[in-house]
Amino acid sequence: MLRRPSSRLFTIWIIALVAMTASFVDAWRLARTNDAAIERTAELVEQLRLTDPVLFTEARYTRHPTQADLHSAFQSHPLALEHFPSGTLIPPTIRGAYERLD
Amino acid sequence: MNDWIERQRHLLDFTLTSLARRKTKNIGLLVVFALLVFVLASVSLYTQALRSEAVRVLEQSPEIVVQRLVAGRHDLIPPDYLEGIGRLRGVRSIETRLWGYYYDPVLKANYTLMVPRTRTIEQGEIVVGPALEHTRGLGTNTGISLRAYSGELHTFLVTDVLPHETELMSADLVLMNEGDFRRFFNFPDGHYTDIVLSVANPREVRNIGLKLMEMLPDARPILREEVLRTYNSIYAWREGLLLALLSASILAFGILAWEKSTGLSADERREIGILKAIGWETGDVIRMKFWEGFVIAFSAFLFGYVLAYVHVFYLRFFLFEPVLKGWAVLYPRFALTPQIDAMQLITLFIFTVVPYVAAVLVPIWRAATTDPDTVMRS
């Protein structure tokens, strides 16, 4: 039966579609497993009155981007608060080129 | 109906055998196409997951944070400042926050030192975020000395580490007692970092913000809504940036696809002539070519998507992580939760499969309508 080219294609498509469906099931499963963690994080946010995720820690103005000064150099959108998404896309690689005095 | 299906299968059979004749070329095309879908789907799945996670968690953040500005810069809240706000209608509670940054030269990173309201911490003790545990080796009952801005060393005992699953929000936190905080930073008594308001009716938030600015012209209210919008735009910005970088390759692929499909070779033209002469209709030829485009595009879509899913949620998005996630000395480790919605998939499908199939079909139109007697006249 698999001698027919279209049957072979359908077999491949079915395998790929099953994999795709599996990804939906897996997404649902992950969402359920991670739900408690997200819930716990949300609780912590409420208890500590946190405002920002810890995505950029290398400077004061980036750690809590939404709590920085009113007018600063970088706003990606006129209606958004200013933020510094770490300025560059990748971390500096030249070690010690301008090491800070601390 | 069965006839129709069988007929399409015949056309599909023919298309597949003719694709197989130029195997290397077509497999190459499929691989490049699948890679393109893979990249687009990776970016889309990742940003969607990160954004929705950040937004869901931040829904619990304070409705209004009030800063005081001096000469356009963030300053401390003086003791009498709170009194004015107390009268504001619609405000359910007012709290002060005490927090600040501490730069740790050992890690070259900033910690957030904070005094929690809902948790009592004894003098000389601290609770740390998970990032401090895995980068500075702190754990329960270990000690750490921090040099304050005044120059003196303060030693603290770690009594607890915040749960790892909250790392996205808590990685760099150092929670301490109010007395310790004020001593460490030499923070004046009665002063606070900022004020947090909670509002009974969510629709009143904006009005309360406006009233605050009227009452206290040096106050700067930051609304939760603005915070959420900012995070949305940060990821939209990064996603956009990545897509802009990718647009060159998308265009290149477009040219490749166009070239491949419009450059209908003399052989292909002859073949179409033969098919028409032996009894295929114009419609059959066009349908056959439709299947040719669809086979490549749909397969690429399926493979690309599945690979992207594995890449994002099981291989930690390692290919594009630096661009989308940003980087930091203390980067939180957190598991992403997939957020796949139908719209996202449909959009991906429309932007990849449809243009390709169209690019294959457009040039065939003319060739398919050639008269069947051309094969006899060559």
Add this chain to the structure above:
Amino acid sequence: MLELIAIRKAFNQGKPNEFWALDGIDLEIPQKGVTVLRGPSGSGKTTLLTILGCLARPTEGRVRLHGELISGLPERFLTEIRRKTFGFVFQQFNLIRGLSAIENIILPSYPTGERRSVLLERGEALLEKLRLSHRRDNAVEWLSGGEQQRVAICRALINSPQILIADEPTANLDTRLAREFLTILKLLADEGRTVVMTSHDPVVADSEVVDRVISLRDGRIVPDLAQVFAQAFG
């Protein structure tokens, strides 16, 4: 059965290089027998063949099949008639390269939507008949000229057409293969099929298989001497 009335066919009509390939053809192809169209190149025999086989439409005049007017039909219907009633064997065989013999043979049946197993069975039977079963799965470009032609004949017969149209079928064959082709032709004629072909190969024209020879020159039918006699003294 197949009837042409006052057929004229122009190429590049309305342009300076306008050219009338056929100029007033009246012709009737009877239900049975082998008809050969003969004439020098440029005489219009191939053009006439395309009109007989519904591959092209005449510029003027009418074509009737079983008494029904088909020259005015839209393309879709014409294609269907072509698929059901005609089988074609081309001078260059026009097989699709890269496909196996059997796949080439069942190609004309794809638009019918019949089951593949049915088509394969029919194709195999035809291969058997033309003693080509051992070449079933070979790609056609690896077959010899004679084998390619037999594949082309199988393909022409897959939809069991009443009429077989062949354009210079022996042009690419040596004498031995040409005779073999005529044997096959005999087989088909004996089955009751109508065969119309062009040829200027004397082996074909002189063969006893051929029932009728029609000579063309400058887009017109040249009366055959025998026919003239028959009409004059019959």
